[in-house]
Amino acid sequence: MFRISVQAERFDIAHEHARLSGLAPRVGAVVVFTGQVRDEPLMLDHYPAMAERQIAARLADARARWPLLGATVIHRFGPLDVGEGIVLVGTASAHRAAAFEGATFLMDWLKTSAPFWKKGASGWVEAKASDDAAAARWIATEGED
């Protein structure tokens, strides 16, 4: 139902969508987001054990907040060409709001808490304040749930 993979290999979007779609008769909404390399090839460094652990923790947070019937988080590492998928976040739920929001939440947190580092032709990519802000909004709204 809930799948995490930190891998060097490419992923298959159609396959991941089909897995979520076929999880249960109650699945009425599937969201699959993919992030891909733009502009120039990248090398992704990562901290394997912590990556798995952080993604698992974020997935547990998402499951506590939304009625997800399944989810998939795949993050790649190593050399990646322009246009190749870096990350896939998929969610399945009965209705679209939980699927959309759960996927956005997971993606926002992956940006700020999954230990991956991108290096391009001109050096290491700098972290963006806008990513911190995107993740922080999920904390700001916690009291309203």
Place this chain on the structure above:
Amino acid sequence: MAVALLYFAWVREQVGTDREEIPLEAPLPLRALVEALRARSPGHGRALADLSRLRAAVNQEFAGWDAPVRPGDEVAIFPPVTGG
């Protein structure tokens, strides 16, 4: 006892290794550990000079500079993450 140190991204490149062990007999705040590491080589000194450019994890959880490091811990030092 010892502490395992892991370095990532440009911290790894400047330090010149991805992993090393240093002896540690008693708990020490992370900040003091990093300050002590600066003396190990010019690369360590350069990479670890500015804590505001660095983040750290103790036993694979993000940790602040005041967090204690204990003998046997795994400490990772790296730039802010840029995955996703």
